[in-house]
Amino acid sequence: MPPLRDLFFQRDAIRRSVIASYWLAIILALPLWWNTTTIYRLSLPSSRVEAIARNKLLLPISICLVTNDHSLPGKLHHHLVRSTDYWKVLDVHIFGDLDCSSLGEGVYRVAPGIGLPDLHGRTLLFPYQDEETLPALADALSSLIVPYSSLPDREHRVAQYSPRYRLAFSLLNEDASAGNVILNWDVKTAIHRHITPILRSLSMFHNFTIESQVQFYAPLAFSPQLLEDGSYGLTHENLMVFINSAEWTLSSSASNDPVLHFILFVPSADRKPLRILDADGNPSTSNSFLLPQWGGIVLHNPSNFDESNDASILQASFSAFSHQLLSLLGIPQLPSGIRDTASDSSIREWQLDALLRRRTLENAKGSQDTLKSIIKLVDQIENMPVGQDVKGDVEDALEELTKMYGSATSSLQQTFRHSALALGLASRAFFNPGMLALLYFPAEHKYAVYTPLFASAVIPLFVAALRELKAWRLQRKAAAATGVQN
């Protein structure tokens, strides 16, 4: 029998290099494997998010009290903080001065006045002399500086913050062929007169686009109740289902900006006049109502005689719209006890400041919560891809939040701007469609796909490699043993 060991390809070295070359190819292919199956997941700055989410925004407020009594500011502070919890997010600083004349930007000034409280810019003229009047002054300041604390119900009315809104004005005639309708309205002039001043003073909060339309057939989805005096009434339940979205084409879904609707509704001639009923079923004097976060509706019952008097109708309706717009956007009303001396109905600094503080706090909390949710979601779902855009948005939002905290003590407007940007970025990251791209593929399926190939092809390679390794170590031992013997 020929000695088989002489065959060169039977040698250990050849066999080992064959096995090694198989393994070499597999090892070289590993990066490709990684490359073709990995889900693109960038790491998010979770510790920074955690850290910043622990922060609480504290907005400073300075009030200068015109007084020569140095104990008065301290006492006022005591009264203020006691009145409502809302003050806790504010860092109130009250100081007294003889005339408070040389003050920085954004400092409120309280000066003694006569009669009803009065506002001049950021100055409040209030009849205070001694400690007796301090609680009243504290109440007045509370209702000016933290107006949201008093009426929790109103909070739901206010539309969620968005940097852009669309305002849609619609003139809806219930039935144009029944006669006695408004076929035309001079909406541009009315908007210019009533809405534009508001938009201008709110330009630091939002951008607005305006659109308007007229509909000639806008039926209601229900029949209003016939009242004893021949008029028709809308009960509270009716108001809730007033909007007939099936029949009224109010707005398209062309853009993602939230829409605030303002509807001037002209009931059909045979359902006239249409009135709003109060809780007791009696017609109320108001002819407008507001749907929280959605918009406002004004009913108009045209009389048979003054069809031509278009301007006065619009005057009334648009003034109602402007009030509705203010409540929807969260501009607080002036407290009733304060005299309105300004000639126009423009928005006061106190109101804007209160809104700025409110929106800033909301946005800060909203963006922090959103960022935390993103981190949590990405942690929970391992198959969720995280692209550069998501990571970039999260980092930019963090950056804006940091800037926001940095500017909190210096400028309220800056703080607000950073908070708004942070919220926008955080929401964009959260709703990034790329994170949903991959369908959920359970791990069991993954094994079912990989096993047929790997179990049958790679296991022999493993076994061979292990056997060679073992044989090689045995040989080493034997060689060492012979070496020792020799």
Next chain:
Amino acid sequence: MWNIRYFLLVGLCVPTLAAIESFFEELSLRNLNDGKVASRFSFTTRLEGVSPRDPRTLGFDDEAQHYRVFPLALGQILREYGVSELHLTLNAGRWDYDRWGYPEEKGVGTGAELWAWMGDGAPMSIDNRWKGLRNALAGLFCASLGSMDELRTTAPSQAFPPEGRLPSVDLPHQLRHASLPSEHVCTENLTPFLKLLPCKSLSGIASLLNPHRLFDADWHGMGVHVLWGEEEGVEVRLAFQSVMDPLRYSLSMSRDWSFQSLFSRVINKTCPVAVSSRVTVALPQQDAIEIKPNPSIEGEAAFFDVATVAKPLNVGMHWQHNFQYPLGEPIPLTPLSVQRTLKGSSQDRGQLSLVIINHETTTVYARYLETMPWLVQFHLHTLQAQVKGITSGNIISNFTYVPAVPHSRPTTFEAMLSLPPRSTIHLTMDVTKAFLRYTEHQPDAQRGWDLPPAVITPVEPLNSRMYTAGLLVDLATPDFSMPYNVIIFTCSLMAFIFGSIFNLLTRKFVVVRLD
């Protein structure tokens, strides 16, 4: 940025020149040779003094939009994506050009067809705007236009010229076109359509739009057309066409019809905002007829002004003689008759065949457009034109061809045909049918794929367009239950061969004694 915003806001406050809005409605009725009645509703809204949104301003806030009769929901979409011209048609059935002649509204291709001209220069690419436009219109009209994705979108250069004018010459405009022959038109598409009309279907001519009768018609289709002209401004035309068969409802073979018999409705009220509102009835030339109520006659047509005639208005036509079957050989009303088929029973290839008959006594020139999803791939070198069985080399000229990209772009083939007088031309071309990944098949894979119609555009008369019938292509399907089976079988076989070779190459040979 804040400065810009402020500036734009200030811009808002200045009242711009009021746009003059006007609304016209018209219904025209026409008797067809085969006893049917073609009706076409057209509702036109003009926004004079307004031009389409400049695409370069798409990045900024739009100026205020105030509409009275112009549909706001549509206007928003047009402005959001800066669309200069838009045509959307949703049709059911096949338009019979031979018997019915050219339709009054040209877009009669089966299913949904959408094409739009958009100016370049926007921060968003044309394709992204096209995608947004598709999705927005899909939402507005409850149609599955969203599936007109890049698999179906083409940009033919000749067949769909703008029907209005395109604003500002320094901006190149681009066309996007897609058709979805499998789209079925039904009431849920008509409802949003009616909501765009100022008087809905409650008064005026639109009150005749009764879905129960319209969707029972032999052919019906609706269209939304947005054009721009320097004088006219932006014009939106909503159109509804139908072909109804009075003989089907008649017991006595009578062609008599009336609004009541066709639509089960009459016009009770005038639409108060319509500038003009009229009904036109084309008068048949030979037959003796009687038309009620008394119309004003102008040439070969009878007119009714809905605003002035007595209501309720129920226009009707009465024939002195009953209809006689058979019809006899119909005289084709269009210069060309076109028929397209996909031949071959095999699932991997076939032959596309187009038969065109030129009825004229002169040579007719026409453009031929095929937009084919990549599922069917052309073999252009086999394209042949035959007249009377003889291959003719000078029928096809000036062709442009954009080959398909597998799994994405469709093929676009456009050619000029010169069709000799009084002859039948056979165009044939071999095609291969693609094999799809199992995830690419439709849920009802065995049904086949609907292919878009070909479009023939005769050079004369100008702006006429003929759609062929759609096609259904049968593609080979894999077994949809097999993924894991195939992975297991193929991997195991590969691993077996791999393992055997590995063993042969690594194991030692030994000699064993067999005792």
Next chain:
Amino acid sequence: MPSLNVAFPALVVARLFVALSSLPDVLKHNHQLSSPLTSFSQLQEGIYLFNHDIDIYSGGTFRHSPLLLATFATIIPTSHTLSSILWTLCDAAGAWALVKIWRARQNVASTPRDSLIAASYLLNPYIFMSTLALSTSSLENTLTLFSIMFACHGNISAALLAFAFLIQLSLSSIVILTPLLLLLITNPLSHLASPRPILVSLRKTIPLLGEITAYTLILSLVSTLVAGSWAWIPQTWGATLTLPDLTPNPGMWWYFFTEMFDHFRPFFLMVFSIHLLIYIAPVCIKFQHDSLYATFILLGVLGTFKAYPTSSDPGLFLSMISLFPETYPYFRHPIVTTLLHLHASLLLPLFHHLWLVQGTGNANFFYASTLVFACANGAALIDCIWAGLRIAIGKQHENSAVVQE
């Protein structure tokens, strides 16, 4: 056995006779004989579009090399008859190259087996049918055989040039580059029975590698000039790696990737491509004493596992078995292999027809046939490796057997 001088022309004439019959029209679109990468009608389509100035690599389904395009668009007309003659002559040249390889291996001027070798190529139905269908895989086979023939004769430049052309036509042929280089620095003589480790320094292959790289670069540049852009690379070479066209073929890729989940598609494309490359080093190490045999084995691997195979790919491997008669006694299961091939070559067309034309079959049936075909090719491959190694041990006593431990 008739001498080659008589048999060869007779075979070629017979082949020409069949090629000019109406049979090619029937076979032209057969998926087993031509793949989307080698189909003649695709080539014609490409030439047509190329002549009409349409950029065929910007999209579409044209996946032939720009070199083929340039050749056929300018020099050689593609009329059916002419092409049939050309393809048959190509086969004849391939057969002639196979005979030359055989003579080089035997190191003699002529042998009585010459005619048999030529017949094994010219009458191999897998190759024969594919050529009738005018599949460009016949041209690839001829180029393969030419580069091997030149390598056997030590004609370095010619061998490498032919091989560079081959890579332009089919990227996966790069698998046989290593044994071909080894063949260039050794000799084609049979050392299977008396294996000796390779003695020549492997450094000698480095200039050869440089030369083939240069040729490939030049040809790629020419291709780019013809195509007008680099777009031909993803369209031709890329197709073998990414499998954009899932037209059925007798190979193992198409149904696998038809049914593959989208998420795992890139991974398995990578695995299937790497799987082709993994054999190169082990086979070359094990058969370093006989590089021609290593080339032959790797051609078998290609025929079994490549991305868009046609029947002529395993056909080349089967025809080349005739070069190694010394291994025949050591085959373990030649009958089984033969029967499997017979079986597969009946099943494949039958189920293809039932599925796609008749409509009574189902994709699974054809898939099962391709599995049988893969079994047949695998069996042949395994047996050839066994025999190629086993021959070194030689004949054994009757009551002893050679096994692998």
